[in-house]
Amino acid sequence: MKLLLAILGALVPSTLASLELVPGASWTATNGEHLQAHGAGFIEEDGTYYMVGEDKTNGTNFLNINCYSSTDLVQWKYVGALLSQTESGDLGPGRVVERPKVIYNDKTKKYVLYVHIDSSNYGEAKVGVATGDSVCGKYDYLGSFQPNGNTSRDMTLFKDDDGSGYLISEDRPNGLHIYKLTDDYHNVSSETYLFPDPGNVEAPALIKRDGLYYLFGSHLSGWSNNDNVYTTSKSLSSGWADWKTFADVGSNTYESQTTFVLSIDDKQIMYMGDRWVSENLMTSTYVWLPLNINGTSVIMKWYDQWVPNLLSQSGFLAAPANTTIQGENGTYDGDARNISCSGCSGGYAAGYIGGPDGGSVTLRDFEAKDSAETTVTFEYRNGDSGTRYANVTFNDLPPQKVAFLTTGGAVKRSVINTQLKAGPYNTIVIDGYDTGYGPDIDRVEVPLE
Ligand SMILES: *[C@@H]1O[C@H](CO)[C@@H](O)[C@H](O)[C@H]1NC(C)=O
Ligand SMILES: *[C@@H]1O[C@H](CO)[C@@H](O)[C@H](O)[C@H]1NC(C)=O
Ligand SMILES: *[C@@H]1O[C@H](CO)[C@@H](O)[C@H](O)[C@H]1NC(C)=O
Ligand SMILES: *[C@@H]1O[C@H](CO)[C@@H](O)[C@H](O)[C@H]1NC(C)=O
Ligand SMILES: *[C@@H]1O[C@H](CO)[C@@H](O)[C@H](O)[C@H]1NC(C)=O
Ligand SMILES: *[C@@H]1O[C@H](CO)[C@@H](O)[C@H](O)[C@H]1NC(C)=O
Ligand SMILES: *[C@@H]1O[C@H](CO)[C@@H](O)[C@H](O)[C@H]1NC(C)=O
Ligand SMILES: CC(=O)N[C@H]1CO[C@H](CO)[C@@H](O)[C@@H]1O
Numbered sequence: 001m002k003l004l005l006a007i008l009g010a011l012v013p014s015t016l017a018s019l020e021l022v023p024g025a026s027w028t029a030t031n032g033e034h035l036q037a038h039g040a041g042f043i044e045e046d047g048t049y050y051m052v053g054e055d056k057t058n059g060t061n062f063l064n065i066n067c068y069s070s071t072d073l074v075q076w077k078y079v080g081a082l083l084s085q086t087e088s089g090d091l092g093p094g095r096v097v098e099r100p101k102v103i104y105n106d107k108t109k110k111y112v113l114y115v116h117i118d119s120s121n122y123g124e125a126k127v128g129v130a131t132g133d134s135v136c137g138k139y140d141y142l143g144s145f146q147p148n149g150n151t152s153r154d155m156t157l158f159k160d161d162d163g164s165g166y167l168i169s170e171d172r173p174n175g176l177h178i179y180k181l182t183d184d185y186h187n188v189s190s191e192t193y194l195f196p197d198p199g200n201v202e203a204p205a206l207i208k209r210d211g212l213y214y215l216f217g218s219h220l221s222g223w224s225n226n227d228n229v230y231t232t233s234k235s236l237s238s239g240w241a242d243w244k245t246f247a248d249v250g251s252n253t254y255e256s257q258t259t260f261v262l263s264i265d266d267k268q269i270m271y272m273g274d275r276w277v278s279e280n281l282m283t284s285t286y287v288w289l290p291l292n293i294n295g296t297s298v299i300m301k302w303y304d305q306w307v308p309n310l311l312s313q314s315g316f317l318a319a320p321a322n323t324t325i326q327g328e329n330g331t332y333d334g335d336a337r338n339i340s341c342s343g344c345s346g347g348y349a350a351g352y353i354g355g356p357d358g359g360s361v362t363l364r365d366f367e368a369k370d371s372a373e374t375t376v377t378f379e380y381r382n383g384d385s386g387t388r389y390a391n392v393t394f395n396d397l398p399p400q401k402v403a404f405l406t407t408g409g410a411v412k413r414s415v416i417n418t419q420l421k422a423g424p425y426n427t428i429v430i431d432g433y434d435t436g437y438g439p440d441i442d443r444v445e446v447p448l449e
Contacts, residue, residue, distance in 0.1 A: 018374040018447050019074040019417060020305040020319050023254065023287040024275055025377065026387075026414035029068055031078040032401030032433075034387065037066050038274055038284050039259050041101035041156070043111075043135060049073055049262075050135050052082060052100045052113070056281035062097040065115065067136040073270075073288075073308045074375060075417050079136045082113060090128055090144050094120050097128065099203075099259065101157040102135065103165055105185050111135050112185040114157050114167060117144040125151035127167065129186055147179050147188040154202035156260070157181075161208065166192065166236065168215070170202040176217070178236055192237045201229065201243065205261040207269065214298065215240070216271070218257045223278035225252035232296045246271075246291070246298040254302050256287035268316055269293055270308065271300055280385075283405045290316040305377065305447070320449030322377075325366045327430075327441030334359035341381060343411040344442035349381060351440045353390065354432015361441060363428045368420035369449050376428075376446055378414045380439035382407050389433035394418040395426060404439035411442050420446070 027035045037053025044050070048069050055064035064081035082100070086092055096118035102111050110131040117128035126146050130139035146152060152169040159165055165181035167188055176195040179188035195201060201217040208214070213233050219226040227250070229243040247253045256273030263269050269291040276284045290306060292299045305319035327350035328338040336359030339351030350361040368374060382388045382404050393399040402416045420426050426446075432438045 018320075018370045018372055018449065019072055019307065020375040020377075020415070020447060021074060021288050021308055022305050022375065022377055022413055022415045023256075023289060023303070024285045024413065026403050026405045026412070027076070027286060028401070028403045028414070028416055029076045029078045032389065032403065033078075034283070034403040034405055035068060035076055035286065036064075036282060037068055038276075038281065039099040040272065041099070042260050042262050042272070043102045043104070045104075045135055047071060050079075050102070051076060052102050053259075054098055054100065055081070056284060059281050060096055060120070061093065062091060062095045065097065065100045065113070069136060072310060075373070080138075082132060082136070082139045083115075083130055083141060086141075090117050091141060096120060096122060099154055099156065101155070101260075103157045103159040103185065104135075105165070106163050108184050111139070112157075112165070113139050114155060116153055116155055118153070122153065125153050125172075127152050127155060127169065131186075142186060145187070147177070148191060150174060150177065154204065156204045156206060158206040158208075160236075166206070168204040168206055170204070172198055174198055176201050176204060193240070195240070203228075203258045205258050205272075207261045207263045209263055209266045209269070209293065212296070214261070214293070216246075216258045216261055218253070223276040225255050225257055225275070227251070228253040228256075228258050228273075230298050241296065244298075247300045248302070251302070253300075254287055254289065261291065264310060268308070268310070270316075280406070283387075285405070305375070305445075320369075320447045322445040322447050323367055325363050325444045325446070327361060327363070327443055330361035330363045330441075332359065332361055336361050339440060341411075341440055341442060343381065343409065344440075345379070349440040349442045350430070353430055353438035353441065354388075354435070355437045356435055358432065358435075360429055360431040363430075363444060365424060366426050366428075366444075366446060367424045367448065368422060368426050368446055370447070371419060371422045373417050374420050374447060375415050375417050376420075376444060378402070378404070378416075378439070378444055379411050379442040380404050380407070380414055381409070381411050381442065382439045383409060384437075388437060388439050390438035391431040391433045392416060393429040393431070395421055399431070401433055414439070
């Protein structure tokens, strides 16, 4: 499969091959912060993708359902909140509002948002419904209920080819339900199917491709990951196959839990999962990977970096090889210096970046093959409990604020997208943001294609 992907890579213009997805990294949106859209749903409109997810800045306590937009699935613009905390009620302080999903209702011409609504101890187990006139604008909250009188926790929405809406909902006493929604999508009208195995599958995601439905989900293990599963059927109401794994067994779905599966023109299918960090939920990251689907077979492999090339008709692309530049090989300003770093490649990193002395490290004369938008990956360390930021300047471009989530003692990745200059003379200056300390920079990876 790697070979096939490499051949495809040669057929598309190289200017499309440099925006990469880096699963599990800090992803900085246009507002300079790590994306706060956990448990997200996605909806596409006129070539723009909208990511609607949970702002976990205050842990499980509801603050906002955020909306981000992107035309390439790599660079995400923070647009605003669809729903925000209210003084009291379902959306009040200390409430649980999770797994937002949006579908468009052709008849009412409204966007309909479903969320899991709960009390702080997850005792209420309901769905909440809100509607909006624009996909990424403010939504009106209509209220909450238990579908057919059943408990409902993790859930998703699905819109079929004929415009019918469905709610797939996890109900601890009974199992995983597929309910048909009313014409306006405000309520459930009937039960289409029940997977009668309570406590087996949550975090559902459903797609349809070539007349076959694919339902994905995780097992129930709280915030911990497990080997997620899928099933297929030609009908929503019967004939579902046995649940099977799709990622490497024992990888716990590469340490993630399903939140959505995105089908791009039925050709490119992307798994979107959350890598939850239960003790600090806002630092949870996103694990998005290509799904290789052939009939009823679904396989997902790990990639450190990969290219979700939306213009490729035949599948996603493997990332090209990259140049790596050691942080400690840079030149230093202020208090910044070469520090030893046990988990770092070569055992050293550029440290004391930022801070009161305005330390910075400059990495000079590294090669880029492309002058288009390019994803640059930082391997870094941040021992603080909070996020560190860097003020990063590429060549003569305006500086960008880049978020580096806490890593404990470990080395992790953070990505930012920029334009580089084709050729061997690129420069990055990594500075602190205001007077804060930046991360320790182990090395920087730049795609070579
Ligand atoms: C954040 O969560 C704490 C409890 O952990 C709560 O006391 C506080 O009110 C929350 N803040 C907001 C803005 O909801
Ligand atoms: C939803 O449907 C149920 C069952 O038909 C009904 O009892 C309930 O009142 C409806 N809820 C709303 C908000 O219309
Ligand atoms: C898909 O599966 C069929 C039947 O198992 C097999 O013959 C075919 O070669 C597969 N196609 C691809 C592209 O792997
Ligand atoms: C880029 O380089 C890093 C460090 O050597 C490596 O871990 C990663 O797998 C490389 N990515 C690709 C796509 O080869
Ligand atoms: C970083 O410091 C170590 C220890 O002093 C030294 O051995 C190494 O050569 C230094 N690296 C660079 C790139 O200066
Ligand atoms: C960069 O740093 C590494 C490890 O610290 C060292 O082995 C290597 O020789 C350096 N490379 C250059 C081009 O200075
Ligand atoms: C970021 O770096 C630029 C260029 O050095 C500097 O002018 C600007 O003040 C810095 N911004 C912050 C917030 O540190
Ligand atoms: C109140 C209640 O239990 N409602 C329904 C929950 O789901 C089961 C299985 O679909 C139904 O039999 C119940 O009537």
